[in-house]
Amino acid sequence: MSKLLRVGLAFMLAGAVAACSATYRNHGYMPTDADIESVAVGADTRETVAEKIGQPGTAGLLTDSGWYYVQSRFKHYTYNAPEEIDRQVLAVSFDGKGQVANVERFGLEQGRVVVLERRVIESNISGVGFLRQLFGALGRIDIGDALGG
Secondary structure, eight states, rough: OHHHHHHHHHHHHHHHHHHOOOEEEEEEEEOHHHHTTTTTTOBHHHOOOOOOOOOOOOOOTTTOOOOEEEEEEEEOTTTSSSSEEEEEEEEEEEEESSSSEEEEEEETTTTOOOEEEESSSSSTTTTTTHHHHHHTSSSSOOOOHHTTT
Protein backbone atom coordinates (compact mmCIF):
# COMPACT_ATOMS: atom_id res chain seq x y z
CA MET A 1 0.00 0.00 0.00
CA SER A 2 1.14 3.48 -0.63
CA LYS A 3 1.98 5.83 2.21
CA LEU A 4 -0.80 8.23 1.24
CA LEU A 5 -3.40 5.43 1.41
CA ARG A 6 -2.18 4.36 4.86
CA VAL A 7 -2.36 7.93 6.16
CA GLY A 8 -5.87 8.28 4.73
CA LEU A 9 -7.02 5.05 6.39
CA ALA A 10 -5.50 6.17 9.69
CA PHE A 11 -7.47 9.43 9.55
CA MET A 12 -10.68 7.57 8.69
CA LEU A 13 -10.15 5.16 11.59
CA ALA A 14 -9.47 8.06 14.00
CA GLY A 15 -12.62 9.82 12.78
CA ALA A 16 -14.72 6.68 13.27
CA VAL A 17 -13.43 6.22 16.81
CA ALA A 18 -14.07 9.88 17.65
CA ALA A 19 -17.61 9.68 16.25
CA CYS A 20 -18.42 6.75 18.55
CA SER A 21 -17.31 8.46 21.75
CA ALA A 22 -19.76 10.25 24.01
CA THR A 23 -19.70 14.00 24.49
CA TYR A 24 -20.92 15.79 27.61
CA ARG A 25 -22.67 19.14 28.02
CA ASN A 26 -23.39 21.11 31.19
CA HIS A 27 -26.37 23.41 31.68
CA GLY A 28 -27.07 25.83 34.47
CA TYR A 29 -24.99 27.24 37.28
CA MET A 30 -23.95 25.69 40.60
CA PRO A 31 -21.81 27.77 42.99
CA THR A 32 -18.60 26.19 44.27
CA ASP A 33 -18.54 24.46 47.66
CA ALA A 34 -16.40 27.30 49.08
CA ASP A 35 -18.95 29.89 47.91
CA ILE A 36 -21.81 27.89 49.42
CA GLU A 37 -19.98 27.58 52.74
CA SER A 38 -19.56 31.36 52.86
CA VAL A 39 -23.37 31.81 53.11
CA ALA A 40 -24.28 32.16 56.80
CA VAL A 41 -27.70 30.85 57.82
CA GLY A 42 -29.53 33.48 59.88
CA ALA A 43 -27.12 36.29 58.98
CA ASP A 44 -27.00 36.75 55.20
CA THR A 45 -29.73 38.45 53.18
CA ARG A 46 -30.78 38.24 49.53
CA GLU A 47 -28.33 41.01 48.67
CA THR A 48 -25.34 39.39 50.39
CA VAL A 49 -26.17 35.98 48.90
CA ALA A 50 -26.26 37.57 45.44
CA GLU A 51 -22.82 39.08 46.10
CA LYS A 52 -21.35 35.82 47.43
CA ILE A 53 -22.73 33.21 45.03
CA GLY A 54 -24.51 35.17 42.29
CA GLN A 55 -28.10 35.58 41.16
CA PRO A 56 -30.18 32.39 40.99
CA GLY A 57 -31.41 30.76 37.83
CA THR A 58 -34.85 30.36 39.42
CA ALA A 59 -36.71 31.85 42.38
CA GLY A 60 -39.77 30.68 44.32
CA LEU A 61 -42.62 31.50 41.99
CA LEU A 62 -45.51 32.03 44.38
CA THR A 63 -44.03 33.41 47.60
CA ASP A 64 -40.51 34.42 46.51
CA SER A 65 -39.34 32.51 49.58
CA GLY A 66 -36.35 30.83 47.99
CA TRP A 67 -33.68 30.92 45.34
CA TYR A 68 -32.76 27.84 43.31
CA TYR A 69 -29.51 27.17 41.51
CA VAL A 70 -29.81 24.24 39.08
CA GLN A 71 -27.09 22.44 37.13
CA SER A 72 -27.61 19.47 34.80
CA ARG A 73 -25.15 17.30 32.90
CA PHE A 74 -26.16 15.64 29.63
CA LYS A 75 -24.50 12.82 27.71
CA HIS A 76 -24.67 12.88 23.92
CA TYR A 77 -23.86 9.69 22.06
CA THR A 78 -23.84 9.72 18.25
CA TYR A 79 -27.34 10.24 16.88
CA ASN A 80 -29.21 9.21 20.06
CA ALA A 81 -31.22 11.73 22.06
CA PRO A 82 -29.27 13.46 24.87
CA GLU A 83 -29.51 11.69 28.24
CA GLU A 84 -29.48 13.61 31.51
CA ILE A 85 -26.99 11.86 33.78
CA ASP A 86 -26.80 14.29 36.71
CA ARG A 87 -28.77 17.15 38.21
CA GLN A 88 -28.03 19.19 41.31
CA VAL A 89 -30.21 21.81 42.94
CA LEU A 90 -29.08 24.30 45.58
CA ALA A 91 -32.07 25.73 47.46
CA VAL A 92 -31.55 28.88 49.54
CA SER A 93 -34.69 29.72 51.55
CA PHE A 94 -35.38 33.07 53.18
CA ASP A 95 -37.49 33.97 56.22
CA GLY A 96 -39.97 36.85 56.45
CA LYS A 97 -37.16 39.33 57.18
CA GLY A 98 -35.27 38.36 54.03
CA GLN A 99 -32.52 36.52 55.90
CA VAL A 100 -31.24 33.07 54.91
CA ALA A 101 -33.25 30.37 56.72
CA ASN A 102 -32.10 27.20 54.94
CA VAL A 103 -29.32 26.18 52.57
CA GLU A 104 -29.87 22.74 51.04
CA ARG A 105 -28.30 20.90 48.13
CA PHE A 106 -30.11 18.06 46.38
CA GLY A 107 -28.89 15.56 43.80
CA LEU A 108 -29.96 12.37 42.06
CA GLU A 109 -29.11 8.82 43.10
CA GLN A 110 -30.46 6.18 40.72
CA GLY A 111 -33.27 8.48 39.63
CA ARG A 112 -34.29 9.44 43.20
CA VAL A 113 -33.87 12.85 44.83
CA VAL A 114 -31.39 12.73 47.72
CA VAL A 115 -30.19 15.44 50.09
CA LEU A 116 -26.48 16.07 49.58
CA GLU A 117 -26.09 18.81 52.17
CA ARG A 118 -28.41 20.67 54.54
CA ARG A 119 -27.94 23.68 56.86
CA VAL A 120 -31.31 24.69 58.29
CA ILE A 121 -32.97 26.71 61.00
CA GLU A 122 -36.44 25.24 60.39
CA SER A 123 -37.24 21.54 60.20
CA ASN A 124 -39.66 21.76 57.28
CA ILE A 125 -38.56 22.22 53.68
CA SER A 126 -40.09 25.18 51.87
CA GLY A 127 -40.67 24.85 48.16
CA VAL A 128 -40.73 21.04 48.04
CA GLY A 129 -43.36 21.18 45.29
CA PHE A 130 -41.05 23.31 43.18
CA LEU A 131 -38.13 20.91 43.74
CA ARG A 132 -40.33 18.01 42.69
CA GLN A 133 -41.08 19.87 39.46
CA LEU A 134 -37.38 20.45 38.83
CA PHE A 135 -36.50 16.80 39.34
CA GLY A 136 -39.76 15.50 37.88
CA ALA A 137 -38.64 16.30 34.35
CA LEU A 138 -36.53 13.13 34.49
CA GLY A 139 -39.58 10.87 34.41
CA ARG A 140 -41.44 10.03 31.25
CA ILE A 141 -45.08 10.98 30.83
CA ASP A 142 -47.43 8.42 29.33
CA ILE A 143 -49.66 10.36 26.93
CA GLY A 144 -52.53 7.92 27.56
CA ASP A 145 -52.46 8.65 31.29
CA ALA A 146 -52.18 12.38 30.66
CA LEU A 147 -55.28 12.34 28.46
CA GLY A 148 -57.21 10.22 30.92
CA GLY A 149 -57.37 7.21 28.61
